[in-house]
Amino acid sequence: MSRKRKNEPELFQRTANSCYCFRQYIDGKNTVINTKTTDYEKAKEFRRNYKAREVTTEISLMQRENASKVAHTIIRAVSGQELDRLTFQAGFDFWLEHNVEFNENTPSYQKQLTGYFFNFANWCAENDITHIDEVDVSARRYCGTLRTSKMAPPTYNRCTGFLGRVFAGINAFKHLPNGNPFDRNIVKAQSLAPISxxxxxxxxxxxxxxxxxxxxxxxxxxxxxxxxxxxxxxxxxxxxxxxxxxxxxxxxxxxxxxxxxxxxxxxxxxxxxxxxxxxxxxxxxxxxxxxxxxxxxxxxxxxxxxxxxxxxxxxxxxxxxxxxxxxxxxxxxxxxxxxxxxxxxxxxxxxxxxxxxxxxxxxxxxxxxxxxxxxxxxxxxxxxxxxxxxxxxxxDNLSELQSDVPVVEIIPERLKPTKDALQRLMPLYSNRAIGLIYDISDVAVKNWMMKFGLSRNKRLLSPDLTEEEILKIREEQQAA
Incomplete structure (x- = not known):
């Protein structure tokens, strides 16, 4: 015979005079819930209310209701206690108490920044958000509203930046369930167009x-x-x-x-x-x-x-x-x-x-x-x-710089003997004739030959060269 499943978790006491407790699976863990009463009937009522609110919570979350509101409803129903929550006015006053440097700004700039915050507070009121801790992804929806209103990028960045400062300051002391919903990693700044x-x-x-x-x-x-x-x-x-x-x-x-x-x-x-x-x-x-x-x-x-x-x-x-x-x-x-x-x-x-x-x-x-x-x-x-x-x-127009520039006479480069040239000239002309071609002495010709390792086997006599022949040979040597 199969075992019958109990609809209600069993109440138990750890010691004879301790409060009644019951076990409940929360996030996959077997958790002990303390009813905080030694009266059995009151403990049963606590357990019944807890289970009823658990079902209500599941339905609310399926309907995408604000998680902070759901948690607050459960705690108030089960324990009868109220959470320490901040309205938007109380939250801004709390932030001002811890950010006295805000008063160092000019009155007009203070008024502008304050307007940014309470414009957001008014938008939240229209969307049934009454407390600071209830702001979650609604921050992104509000930023979308600002964008569609064609707010200039510098104003948009200044507005969302200030809201981020306020929420970050409150979160540092109150530990908001959603942290800073206007953090720059969540709400990106708009890029600014270059100044015209x-x-x-x-x-x-x-x-x-x-x-x-x-x-x-x-x-x-x-x-x-x-x-x-x-x-x-x-x-x-x-x-x-x-x-x-x-x-x-x-x-x-x-x-x-x-x-x-x-x-x-x-x-x-x-x-x-x-x-x-x-x-x-x-x-x-x-x-x-x-x-x-x-x-x-x-x-x-x-x-x-x-x-x-x-x-x-x-x-x-x-x-x-x-x-x-x-x-x-x-x-x-x-x-x-x-x-x-x-x-x-x-x-x-x-x-x-x-x-x-x-x-x-x-x-x-x-x-x-x-x-x-x-x-x-x-x-x-x-x-x-x-x-x-x-x-x-x-x-370009300074007349003093436009004076005539003297022309430098171009002197042709002097022809110098080379090894190849001497090898071609030696069988045809004597040292004296070669000297006339290069305009050097026959002794100088002999020195050039010794420099290149050239020598004659026998003495060569050649007729004197005319001026026209010398110029023609020089041209041939320069072309070579």
Whole structure:
């Protein structure tokens, strides 16, 4: 008779007063489950609930429900205890407590990064994900959403990179079941397209003059703002928010706000034009840390400075000149070729034409991007090519170098005796005749014969050779 299989595992006690336990196969291993009670009836209820939840779990996993939710449901049903879980707000606050350096960023940059996190939190709420530990492959689905929204690659990389930093920081303390779902091995960064050459157009001298003239018509503050950009190559934000404490002993030293998170610094010499502007503002200095407080106030309270600077360029150069046709995803990057940033490109071109070394240019501009190094290197190569062309034209047209060059009289190489030649001449001519052919003495002929190991058996007498005969024999010897 076959043995009847029990539907419920048997309850047992290890000792007389210990808690009831039962055995259960988990991942192929016979595991002891402790009911944590000495009451038999309560132990039976625990076992019944455990088995019921086991079936529910299998169904949930087959339906591809979140594993973290399933585990939490089982623990709460079996033990009645809640896991220590973090909502998205609590998780971000926890991360901030352990990453105080986040507050060293500018307020606008903090706001941007915070927005990245809570945009993801809102997306999770729409997809029924309420806790940090529930984020798993959903991270990849969110990244797919960002890609389909046509987010620019630099913004996409910055967003997913920051989410990865937050999850990695929380995981270091809380040990999330899925670790860091935004790890770069899981969520790949998007490749960046090369910066368009069209966005780096420098101003010609007449264009620069027109722009500064229109800026002067807008007012002294605007002219000073544009001269700072013209003389330093600083970006609009750095020029508008230039402070007195950045100026030291004839240099402007500061961290460019666009790349402040990288810690790179720029160090720019103060030109005579800038020195005059600083002295004038110092004489009428107000209670403000900014060199140009009027422009700084406008910049901090709205977008008028950016809009006005754009209007000045369009008025000076024409809208059709400053704008490019918008095409594809890169329309925002290729939309404008002449703007306040052109002052920076113009200075780059000027330094390249003066063969300023790359290391010095990196110090002046505070570069962090290798892409900008590539562009400057290309400018250097172009400047060298232009310089070589100018130098060639200069040397081609220097009249002092085009004077008559004296002609050197070409003296034919003197014919010298050879062993083969002497062997041919000896049976036909005497030493004296051979000497006339080579324009040497008969003694010299005898020495050449001794040198080549040649000798006569008997003395040979030959008639004197005419000049025509000598020249003909010489030609024959040279041809041989």
């Amino acid at each position: 050459e069209a966005t780096h157009q420098s101003l010609e001298p007449d264009m620069r003059k027109k722009v500064l003239q229109v800026a002067a018509e807008a007012g002294q503050e605007w002219l000073d703002l544009f001269l700072v950009g013209d003389q330093t190559g600083m970006r609009l934000k750095d020029s508008a928010l230039l402070k007195w404490n950045m100026i030291h002993e004839g240099f402007i030293e500061f961290s460019p706000r666009k790349t402040i998170k990288h810690g790179n610094r720029a160090r720019i010499p103060v030109s005579p034009v800038l020195a005059e502007i600083f002295n004038r503002h110092m004489a009428q200095r107000q209670a403000s840390p900014y060199v140009n407080p009027v422009i700084a106030n406008f910049y901090n309270t709205g977008t008028w400075v950016r809009e006005k600077s754009k209007d000045i360029f369009e008025e000076a150069l024409g809208k059709e000149t400053t704008q490019l046709s918008k095409e594809g995803r890169q329309c925002q990057r290729n939309g404008c070729i002449y703007s306040y940033h052109s002052f920076r490109t113009t200075l780059m071109s000027l330094l390249a034409s003066k063969q300023v070394p790359l290391r010095d240019a990196m110090t002046i501009f505070g570069w962090e991007s290798m892409e900008m190094v590539r562009i400057y290197t290309k400018m250097l190569e172009q400047a060298r090519g232009d310089m070589d062309k100018r130098n060639r034209e200069l040397f």
